[in-house]
Amino acid sequence: MIKRTAIIGLGTMGPGMAARLARGGVEVVAYDIAPAAIERARGMLGAAEGVLDSLEIDGTGKGGSVRLTDVLEEAVAGADLVIENVPEKEEIKAEVYRSIEGLISADTIVASDTSGIPITKLQAHISNPARMVGMHWSNPPHIIPMIEVIGGEATSPETVQTIRDFIRSLGLLPVLLKKDVPGFVENRVLYALLREVVDLVERGVIEPEDIDTCVSWGIGYKLAVVGPMALLDMAGMDIYHSVSSFLNEDLCDRKDVAPLVQEQIAAGKLGIKSGAGLYSYTPESIARLQPERARKLVAIRRILEGKDQ
Ligand SMILES: NC(=O)C1=CN([C@@H]2O[C@H](COP(=O)(O)OP(=O)(O)OC[C@H]3O[C@@H](n4cnc5c(N)ncnc54)[C@H](O)[C@@H]3O)[C@@H](O)[C@H]2O)C=CC1
Numbered sequence: 001m002i003k004r005t006a007i008i009g010l011g012t013m014g015p016g017m018a019a020r021l022a023r024g025g026v027e028v029v030a031y032d033i034a035p036a037a038i039e040r041a042r043g044m045l046g047a048a049e050g051v052l053d054s055l056e057i058d059g060t061g062k063g064g065s066v067r068l069t070d071v072l073e074e075a076v077a078g079a080d081l082v083i084e085n086v087p088e089k090e091e092i093k094a095e096v097y098r099s100i101e102g103l104i105s106a107d108t109i110v111a112s113d114t115s116g117i118p119i120t121k122l123q124a125h126i127s128n129p130a131r132m133v134g135m136h137w138s139n140p141p142h143i144i145p146m147i148e149v150i151g152g153e154a155t156s157p158e159t160v161q162t163i164r165d166f167i168r169s170l171g172l173l174p175v176l177l178k179k180d181v182p183g184f185v186e187n188r189v190l191y192a193l194l195r196e197v198v199d200l201v202e203r204g205v206i207e208p209e210d211i212d213t214c215v216s217w218g219i220g221y222k223l224a225v226v227g228p229m230a231l232l233d234m235a236g237m238d239i240y241h242s243v244s245s246f247l248n249e250d251l252c253d254r255k256d257v258a259p260l261v262q263e264q265i266a267a268g269k270l271g272i273k274s275g276a277g278l279y280s281y282t283p284e285s286i287a288r289l290q291p292e293r294a295r296k297l298v299a300i301r302r303i304l305e306g307k308d309q
């Protein structure tokens, strides 16, 4: 049974994950190499707590807690599970696995929240690969209930089963992949969509604001209720056959990263984190955006769960 969990990396994902795990009764100790990230995480934890309250996810009496530390040994000592949540670079992740090797027990499960580096690659950097598994959360992790579970070639079936049971025990939705493919499933689907929207903007077909309206109020809104496989049945396989027979060959299939993205990065326009991206932001608009998005996601989730009709 998983009771004590260490989170390594408190950037975008770590604090929300810590808050959600604690509501499920887990004792979380979370570590980051950067003192500024630990400080920022305190505020993020507070915000996540408020959102979890509005989702009526009650942790009372379950014994969960979150403690932040700047000492790696403290974070991982006695942990049943370590969730690695550092930047999406294999060498940074490998360094973390090396640094915890001597600090964890042979039974500790090491999970990676990687967005899509195959687990088979990551587990080459750890001495007990049978205990390593992919546990891919979606952002914002305290609100999105689905978590992908991915075993690599060397992951034991018991490790996969333990993580699936753990996710279920928290009231969350594990989705098991049968193969360890790059990007797993969620990001393969998301990145197919992102490649196409970037291409459409680049080709001058549509403005960024208009494509967001098109996707959010068209397929996005619908997909929350009718998944893509069910959508095929809703539209009719004959329609899909007719449209895909002329459309598939025109869809973007570029193998490299689009120039638009390269240009944005060269101009330092990384998005909200740098104050500018495809949209412009002010500190005030950024402060408004996150709670507004959380409130809407919570409202939609409550309706999908049948809590508000
Ligand atoms: N941002 C997103 O929407 C999602 C990200 N992910 C994945 O989760 C992982 C983390 O992503 P983010 O939270 O977005 O990254 P981030 O860049 O926001 O945060 C990473 C944190 O790791 C810390 N860090 C770096 N090296 C470290 C080390 N050696 N020891 C401890 N801490 C260290 C950094 O100081 C930083 O606070 C990545 O693998 C990413 O691909 C997964 C789902 C969604």
Ligand SMILES: Cc1ncc(C(=O)O)c(C(=O)O)c1O
Pocket (backbone or CB within 6 Å): 114, 115, 116, 137, 138, 139, 186, 187
């Ligand atoms: C752009 C982007 N990339 C990766 C992820 C992820 O799930 O790893 C997300 C996300 O929303 O969670 C994302 O938006």
